[in-house]
Amino acid sequence: MRPGWIAADWGTSRLRVWAMGAEGVLAEARSDEGMGQVPAGGFEAALLRLIGPWLGDGPPVPVVICGMAGARQGWQEAPYRSLPCAPVDPQALVPVPSEDPRIAVRIVPGLAQAKPADVMRGEETQIAGALALLGSFDGVICLPGTHSKWAQVSAGEVVSFRSFLTGELFALLSERSVLRHGLAAEGWDDEAFLAAVSDGMSHPQKLGAKLFGLRAEALLQDLPAATARARLSGLLIGLELVGARSYWLGQPVVLVGEEALAARYGAALAAQGVQARLLPAAASTLGGLAAAMGQLTLASSGAGRKA
Amino acid sequence: MRPGWIAADWGTSRLRVWAMGAEGVLAEARSDEGMGQVPAGGFEAALLRLIGPWLGDGPPVPVVICGMAGARQGWQEAPYRSLPCAPVDPQALVPVPSEDPRIAVRIVPGLAQAKPADVMRGEETQIAGALALLGSFDGVICLPGTHSKWAQVSAGEVVSFRSFLTGELFALLSERSVLRHGLAAEGWDDEAFLAAVSDGMSHPQKLGAKLFGLRAEALLQDLPAATARARLSGLLIGLELVGARSYWLGQPVVLVGEEALAARYGAALAAQGVQARLLPAAASTLGGLAAAMGQLTLASSGAGRKA
Numbered sequence: 263m264r265p266g267w268i269a270a271d272w273g274t275s276r277l278r279v280w281a282m283g284a285e286g287v288l289a290e291a292r293s294d295e296g297m298g299q300v301p302a303g304g305f306e307a308a309l310l311r312l313i314g315p316w317l318g319d320g321p322p323v324p325v326v327i328c329g330m331a332g333a334r335q336g337w338q339e340a341p342y343r344s345l346p347c348a349p350v351d352p353q354a355l356v357p358v359p360s361e362d363p364r365i366a367v368r369i370v371p372g373l374a375q376a377k378p379a380d381v382m383r384g385e386e387t388q389i390a391g392a393l394a395l396l397g398s399f400d401g402v403i404c405l406p407g408t409h410s411k412w413a414q415v416s417a418g419e420v421v422s423f424r425s426f427l428t429g430e431l432f433a434l435l436s437e438r439s440v441l442r443h444g445l446a447a448e449g450w451d452d453e454a455f456l457a458a459v460s461d462g463m464s465h466p467q468k469l470g471a472k473l474f475g476l477r478a479e480a481l482l483q484d485l486p487a488a489t490a491r492a493r494l495s496g497l498l499i500g501l502e503l504v505g506a507r508s509y510w511l512g513q514p515v516v517l518v519g520e521e522a523l524a525a526r527y528g529a530a531l532a533a534q535g536v537q538a539r540l541l542p543a544a545a546s547t548l549g550g551l552a553a554a555m556g557q558l559t560l561a562s563s564g565a566g567r568k569a
Numbered sequence: 570m571r572p573g574w575i576a577a578d579w580g581t582s583r584l585r586v587w588a589m590g591a592e593g594v595l596a597e598a599r600s601d602e603g604m605g606q607v608p609a610g611g612f613e614a615a616l617l618r619l620i621g622p623w624l625g626d627g628p629p630v631p632v633v634i635c636g637m638a639g640a641r642q643g644w645q646e647a648p649y650r651s652l653p654c655a656p657v658d659p660q661a662l663v664p665v666p667s668e669d670p671r672i673a674v675r676i677v678p679g680l681a682q683a684k685p686a687d688v689m690r691g692e693e694t695q696i697a698g699a700l701a702l703l704g705s706f707d708g709v710i711c712l713p714g715t716h717s718k719w720a721q722v723s724a725g726e727v728v729s730f731r732s733f734l735t736g737e738l739f740a741l742l743s744e745r746s747v748l749r750h751g752l753a754a755e756g757w758d759d760e761a762f763l764a765a766v767s768d769g770m771s772h773p774q775k776l777g778a779k780l781f782g783l784r785a786e787a788l789l790q791d792l793p794a795a796t797a798r799a800r801l802s803g804l805l806i807g808l809e810l811v812g813a814r815s816y817w818l819g820q821p822v823v824l825v826g827e828e829a830l831a832a833r834y835g836a837a838l839a840a841q842g843v844q845a846r847l848l849p850a851a852a853s854t855l856g857g858l859a860a861a862m863g864q865l866t867l868a869s870s871g872a873g874r875k876a
Contacts, residue, residue, distance in 0.1 A: 342789075366838070378778070379785040398745040409747070411779055425785070426777035427746070434741040439734070440716070467773040467811040470733035474716055478686040478732070482649075 263288055265316050267324040268365075269551040270309065272331035275382060280548060281316045282555075284500045287548070297337075298329035305337035306360050306367075313365070322366040326551050327353065328387035332369040342381060346419045349373070351388040352556040357515065370554050373420060380425050384547075385411045388518050389420060391549025392541050401514030402532065406527045406540070408433070410502060412509040422510065426502045429523075437535030439490065441494065444480025449488025452529070454530045458493040459530045460498020472497050500531050508538055532569060570597055572623050574631040575672075576858035577616065580691060580852075581605045584615065587855060588623045589862075594855070596623065604637040604644075611675075612644035613667050617805075619670075629673040633662065633858050635694035639676040649681035649688060653726045656680070656697040659863040680727060687732050692718045695825050696727060698856030699848050708821035711836045711845070715740070717809060719816040731816065733809045737776050738831075739802060742780065748801065750789025756795025761834070765800040765835045769807020779804050792834035806837050817843055825853045 265281035265288055272278075275296035281289040295308040309325070310317075311557050317323060332340030340356035355368035372383030385405045392403055393415065405411045408430050413423035437444050461472065476494060479485035503510070515531060515538040519525045531538045572595055579585075588596040604613040616632070617624075624630060641645030647663040653829035661673035679690030699710055700722065712718045713755045715737050720730035728794035743752050768779065783801060786792035810817070822838060822845040824831045831847050838845045 374785075374789055376789070378782055379789050380782065381785045381788055382664050410777075424778050425781040427780040428777050431777065431780075434745060438741060438745060439737050463774075466776070467770075467814075469773070469776065469809060469812070470717075470735050470738065470805075470809050471731050471812050472733040473734040473738075475686055478681075478688045481688055482681055482683070482686050498777070501774060502777050505776070505778050507774075 263316065264318055264320065264326050265289075265323060265477065267555055268313055268316065269325065270313075270325060270331075270335075270553075271384070271387075271547045271551070272297060272327050272329040274330045276545075277312065279312045279314070281307070282408055282552070282553075286389060286437065297333065297335070300337075305331065306362065309365075309367075310362060315364075317364040317440040322364055322543040324555065325367045325425045325432070326366050326370065326554050327358075327367065328370040328547065328551060328554070329384035330358065332371060338369060339384035340369040340371040342372045343374060343384075343386075345375045345423070346421050347373065348418055349393065349415075349420050350550055350554040352554055355554060370551070373423070375423060378424070380423060382411055382413075382423065382425065385413070386420070387550030387554065389415065389550065390553040391551070392516055392518050393418065394553050395541055395546065395547040396516065396539075399516065400513070402509045402514065403516045403518060404506075404510070404527060406519040412506045413511075414509065425505060426505060428498050428502045432498050435494060435498075436491065439473075441473065441490070444477060444485060444487055444490050445485055446487035446491045449508065450493060451489040451492040454489045455492040455496040455526065456533055458496025458530065459500040459503065461532060462497040463504040463534075464500075466501050466504055469497065469501055481518040495526065496530070500525065503530055503534065510534075510538075515539070516541060519543050570621065571627065572596075572630060574633065574862055575620055575623065575700055576855055576862075577620075577632060577634040577638075578691070578854045578858070579604060579634050579636040579643075583635045584619065585851075586616075586619050587858075588620070589859070602629045604640065604642070607644075610755075612638065613669065614811070616672075616674075616685060617669060624669075624671040629671055629865050631672045631862065632672050633677065634665075634674065635854065636691040637676040637860070639663065639678060640690060645676060646680040647676040647692075649679045650693075652730070653728050654680065655725055656693040656700065656727050657813075657857055657861040659861055662861060666858060675861075677858070680730070682730060684688040687730060688712070689718055689720075689730065689732065692720070692808055693727070693851065694857030694861065696720055696722065696857065697860040698853035698858070699823055699825050699857040700725065701860050702853065703823065703846075706821070706823065708823065710825060711813075711814050713824065713826040713830045713861045719733060719813045721816065721820075731813060733812060735805050735809045739805050742805075743798065743801060748780065748783050748797070749785060751792060751794055751796035751797050752801065753798045756798060758793070758796040758799040761796045762799040762803040762833065763836065763840055765803025766807040766810065766840060769804040770811040770841075771807075773811055776804065777807055785856050802833065803837070806834065810837055810841065817841070819843075822846070823848060826850050 269280040278292040358367040410426045412419045540567045576587040637646045665674040700867040717733045721728045
């Protein structure tokens with residue numbers, strides 16, 4: 263096997279690579295050597311540990327990378343592109359010098375918005391992949407996650423976006439705050455989640471009190487830990503939804519993300535009368551990397567189904 | 570020196586003790602052996618390490634403790650008293666058996682509110698001390714901190730209260746989130762703080778986006794780290810103020826807390842037209858412990874000035 267090119271999603275906490283051929287994905291691999299784990303100067307070696315088996319003689323294989331590898335603390339900084347613009351542009355990839363002559367590495371730049379100040383790095387690729395998967399689409403793409411994004415897209419360009427710290431707040435509060443004592447690591451309660459979404463949307467100003475209330479109910483009323491977890495998630499997602507209302511109200515909405523989380527956002531939006539379409543994160547990433555390679559039809563063929 | 574009694578404030582992260590005589594404070598000591606650091610079964614030894622030098626022959630010296638030492642994971646659980654009630658009641662202290670015959674230990678119980686579910690442990694003693702320092706007071710006592718409290722007091726009783734996770738959110742976000750990269754550990758910007766308070770009060774639903782905005786402004790616009798810190802504090806205190814509006818609006822407000830933090834709350838309230846009176850935390854704690862000992866006049870004599 264000799265891939266035509268290699269796609270890579272290099273986030274803060276993990277690295278995922280695909281060997282790509284004319285028909286789509288030939289092979290894939292992943293490691294925990296995320297941007298945050300790789301020491302300065304160690305990026306090429308970390309990449310080669312995964313893709314080395316795919317490389318042979320011949321001209322250099324193109325490698326296209328999206329995500330935090332392009333941050334200032336990453337392999338090489340890929341300066342943000344400014345809105346409005348297409349989510350990815352094959353002409354705007356940033357070349358990264360490599361010592362190994364078998365690869366020709368380029369990084370997809372993130373996007374920046376001046377006012378309100380906002381940035382994304384990695385999600386622009388998922389947006390491009392979503393647009394490729396959807397064909398023509400004008401509307402809003404929501405990417406739930408550590409730093410959830412809501413992006414308005416029109417005529418193939420990202421027009422505006424806004425990030426929310428929701429996922430990171432959930433992680434900090436569920437793992438490191440006083441609430442962790444009364445919160446399950448697993449388990450769920452759909453009814454409690456939706457009630458908390460509604461509560462969070464109706465009373466965003468009560469967030470601090472509602473959060474401490476989870477601790478108090480655990481102490482005084484034996485609040486079940488799975489219910490507490492669902493309520494914490496619901497309060498934070500509800501806060502995000504009310505803050506992002508101008509994005510989703512009366513708009514076609516597409517959710518791109520990890521399946522369980524995207525389904526929760528979908529349920530929360532459905533309770534507001536918004537039927538969002540869900541697209542898988544990996545297929546969107548891969549489709550966006552193909553778009554960055556200039557292979558605009560790939561995402562709707564084998565790769566989209568396989569990822 | 571032989572104290573008439575010993576006052577102790579035993580929080581999660583530290584232990585502070587005072588040797589009390591007829592005229593007030595005879596001596597004081599502190600350690601980092603907070604409730605969270607002391608292993609089960611180690612509480613008496615940790616206490617004796619501090620107060621041992623004050624003990625001699627004669628009848629047992631009364632020791633009155635407030636704070637997390639009375640939690641389920643503390644020295645001995647002191648079940649919450651239910652609202653409405655006086656903040657402390659000398660008849661309601663919980664005796665703790667000790668091996669050392671030189672001490673007679675009692676713990677001040679915390680307070681619980683059924684609906685909305687809420688708890689305090691330690692702040693009830695500060696409220697009692699504040700009431701002793703103030704003489705007669707009907708109104709609202711705010712105790713900023715890790716879990717800020719707003720308490721409505723009337724005719725010497727706590728009528729209702731609400732806790733906010735504000736301080737813990739600030740600590741998590743400033744020390745453990747992505748925002749830590751652009752935030753100063755020290756430094757301040759009064760103007761940015763007050764603008765952020767106003768912003769947080771006006772747009773509580775935008776909290777998640779405003780938080781991520783601090784990161785984006787650091788990346789794109791070199792937001793000064795001290796300004797970012799003041800804005801983070803302002804956004805969170807603003808969120809608390811709008812959530813606690815029913816407590817402070819049109820009410821006499823007293824702030825009890827660590828000086829710098831209480832001053833920030835005072836400035837934020839002043840911008841809302843509320844002139845809050847500030848009382849020092851330690852004097853309030855000591856006054857409340859004296860009230861728990863049945864020595865209601867102590868706090869307004871030497872101890873109040875000294876602490």
